[in-house]
Amino acid sequence: xxxxxxxxxxxxxxxxxxxxxxxxxxxxxxxxxxxxxxxxxxxxxxxxxxxxxxxxxxxxxxxxxxxxxxxxxxxxxxxxxxxxxxxxxxxxxxxxxxxxxxxxxxxxxxxxxxxxxxxxxxxxxxxxxxxxxxxxxxxxxxxxxxxxxxxxxxxxxxxxxxxxxxxxxxxxxxxxxxxxxxxxxxxxxxxxxxxxxxxxxxxxxxxxxxxxxxxxxxxxxxxxxxxxxxxxxxxxxxxxxxxxxxxxxxxxxxxxxxxxxxxxxxxxxxx
Amino acid sequence: xxxxxxxxxxxxxxxxxxxxxxxxxxxxxxxxxxxxxxxxxxxxxxxxxxxxxxxxxxxxxxxxxxxxxxxxxxxxxxxxxxxxxxxxxxxxxxxxxxxxxxxxxxxxxxxxxxxxxxxxxxxxxxxxxxxxxxxxxxxxxxxxxxxxxxxxxxxxxxxxxxxxxxxxxxxxxxxxxxxxxxxxxxxxxxxxxxxxxxxxxxxxxxxxxxxxxxxxxxxxxxxxxxxxxxxxxxxxxxxxxxxxxxxxxxxxxxxxxxxxxxxxxxxxxxxxxxxxxxxxxxxxxxxxxxxxxxxxxxxxxxxxxxxxxxxxxxxxxxxxxxxxxxxxxxxxxxxxxxxx
Numbered sequence: 001x002x003x004x005x006x007x008x009x010x011x012x013x014x015x016x017x018x019x020x021x022x023x024x025x026x027x028x029x030x031x032x033x034x035x036x037x038x039x040x041x042x043x044x045x046x047x048x049x050x051x052x053x054x055x056x057x058x059x060x061x062x063x064x065x066x067x068x069x070x071x072x073x074x075x076x077x078x079x080x081x082x083x084x085x086x087x088x089x090x091x092x093x094x095x096x097x098x099x100x101x102x103x104x105x106x107x108x109x110x111x112x113x114x115x116x117x118x119x120x121x122x123x124x125x126x127x128x129x130x131x132x133x134x135x136x137x138x139x140x141x142x143x144x145x146x147x148x149x150x151x152x153x154x155x156x157x158x159x160x161x162x163x164x165x166x167x168x169x170x171x172x173x174x175x176x177x178x179x180x181x182x183x184x185x186x187x188x189x190x191x192x193x194x195x196x197x198x199x200x201x202x203x204x205x206x207x208x209x210x211x212x213x214x215x216x217x218x219x220x221x222x223x224x225x226x227x228x229x230x231x232x233x234x235x236x237x238x239x240x241x242x243x244x245x246x247x248x249x250x251x252x253x254x255x256x257x258x259x260x261x262x263x264x265x266x267x268x269x270x271x
Numbered sequence: 272x273x274x275x276x277x278x279x280x281x282x283x284x285x286x287x288x289x290x291x292x293x294x295x296x297x298x299x300x301x302x303x304x305x306x307x308x309x310x311x312x313x314x315x316x317x318x319x320x321x322x323x324x325x326x327x328x329x330x331x332x333x334x335x336x337x338x339x340x341x342x343x344x345x346x347x348x349x350x351x352x353x354x355x356x357x358x359x360x361x362x363x364x365x366x367x368x369x370x371x372x373x374x375x376x377x378x379x380x381x382x383x384x385x386x387x388x389x390x391x392x393x394x395x396x397x398x399x400x401x402x403x404x405x406x407x408x409x410x411x412x413x414x415x416x417x418x419x420x421x422x423x424x425x426x427x428x429x430x431x432x433x434x435x436x437x438x439x440x441x442x443x444x445x446x447x448x449x450x451x452x453x454x455x456x457x458x459x460x461x462x463x464x465x466x467x468x469x470x471x472x473x474x475x476x477x478x479x480x481x482x483x484x485x486x487x488x489x490x491x492x493x494x495x496x497x498x499x500x501x502x503x504x505x506x507x508x509x510x511x512x513x514x515x516x517x518x519x520x521x522x523x524x525x526x527x528x529x530x531x532x533x534x535x536x537x538x539x540x541x542x543x544x545x546x547x548x549x550x551x552x553x554x555x556x557x558x559x560x561x562x563x564x565x566x567x568x569x570x571x572x573x574x575x576x577x578x579x580x581x582x583x584x585x586x587x588x589x590x591x592x593x594x595x596x597x598x599x600x601x602x603x604x605x606x607x608x609x610x611x
Binding site (some may be wrong): 034035036040042044061080081087089104150189190199201202230247 | 339382383550561
């Protein structure tokens with residue numbers, strides 16, 4: 001019996017090893033975000049963000065484990081008045097006056113943390129070949145906005161479903177992914193737009209305690225797509241390009257909509 | 272391959288789709304539309320129409336005639352100011368960006384805030400020994416007769432540093448005879464910070480404020496009441512304190528005053544405060560002008576509102592510029608006299 005086991009192991013092990021892969025993917029690029037927050041302003045605001053994203057993925061014959069972290073930062077303004085300034089006039093004790101002009105611009109800081117388990121639904125059991133996967137992903141997206149703009153910030157911790165399809169030939173591969181949250185805890189500024197409340201000593205604490213609601217598809221719709229192309233430089237590395245649009249609409253307490261268009265270069269490293 | 276070609280075309284489709292179609296059109300921008308936007312936002316979000324007994328619909332109807340679709344910027348400005356002036360709320364400020372017109376608020380003179388009743392340099396030069404800056408929002412020193420002086424400039428910062436600085440300060444002045452807390456030029460900050468600050472000068476737990484905020488567009492859409500208590504921090508200063516206020520004492524500095532005035536060891540000296548307690552938020556008009564408005568109804572622990580009127584000191588004393596220039600601060604002199 002022992003000999004049969006070793007024979008089977010000798011036969012299957014190379015295939016199993018070949019069918020497993022640990023990989024890191026570093027993505028960097030530019031994201032344009034168009035943001036309309038009716039709770040804060042009737043103007044569309046635009047943020048131009050530099051984005052860095054690190055993804056880890058373990059792929060096995062039956063599916064994949066994935067985890068990643070993305071951070072972005074960029075300036076934000078309304079295209080309706082890109083050069084607008086707000087003036088503050090100061091009176092000095094000696095009777096003189098100063099006027100300070102501040103651009104009505106802000107900054108958007110963003111991050112996204114996610115971890116998921118995807119199951120192969122068809123195609124090859126080997127990584128980087130033709131296969132499709134589907135499964136749940138836990139995500140936390142935050143957009144934090146500061147500066148002299150009234151558009152509000154937003155956080156969404158969600159359970160999403162992701163579908164991925166990959167097609168590979170020779171040194172090329174092309175991938176498509178779609179992700180849709182089904183349940184989420186969404187935090188936004190409350191209707192009145194203020195976060196101070198007794199005993200809550202930080203604005204971040206006030207933001208989460210006063211403006212968090214559970215949401216489903218009925219009130220929170222966010223569809224993220226990814227389309228990428230990779231070219232294998234060798235056995236362990238590939239370079240690629242990615243385009244990832246994302247649209248979100250959330251209706252409470254007042255509607256917010258945003259559209260991200262993300263263009264990235266990616267470096268794929270097999271560990 | 273055909274399906275991948277479709278996928279490759281997707282970015283082009285999304286990129287060429289107009290953002291305005293996906294996100295909605297921008298607001299209409301003519302004087303009448305600006306006035307209407309202003310009226311609507313105030314109607315839905317301003318927290319004190321009932322309290323101040325202002326008929327906002329009438330104010331709009333009257334001023335609508337001044338700002339028709341062809342009105343000038345000056346005419347629109349006049350109509351907006353006419354509407355907000357009766358609210359007598361220093362938390363409402365109009366910023367007519369790019370028009371050359373002055374900012375407007377009930378406490379501004381031709382766009383400037385002028386306060387000739389407080390000059391910290393006079394105090395620093397003529398009254399204080401051992402002056403030191405505790406952080407960006409606090410300076411301190413000693414007055415004659417072993418009286419400590421704490422100048423709270425604002426209620427903001429990092430919580431950890433803020434509480435550490437206050438704790439250390441209270442420890443340092445424990446042997447003093449009394450304390451003057453000067454908030455005459457404190458324009459406010461974050462109410463929970465003023466709550467923390469008050470806890471270092473609290474002897475007895477007291478309710479000092481009740482606030483409600485707008486939660487919807489209807490006139491009665493308010494949150495449940497937030498009840499603000501002041502309770503002693505781990506180390507507190509409970510010897511006699513004079514709280515010095517002035518017309519520059521506003522917002523979170525006024526909520527701090529409410530907390531301090533619940534305490535039996537606190538005497539209130541100076542000038543009447545600004546009378547702007549509620550939180551305020553920034554809004555925009557379609558023409559790019561900006562404005563702030565108060566979103567709540569804030570009252571003292573007994574349910575009395577001081578919005579628009581401010582807190583009148585127990586010992587009303589107002590310092591004047593000529594004396595301050597000569598090195599004398601009347602209100603501070605009164606504070607020292609009371610503590611001696």
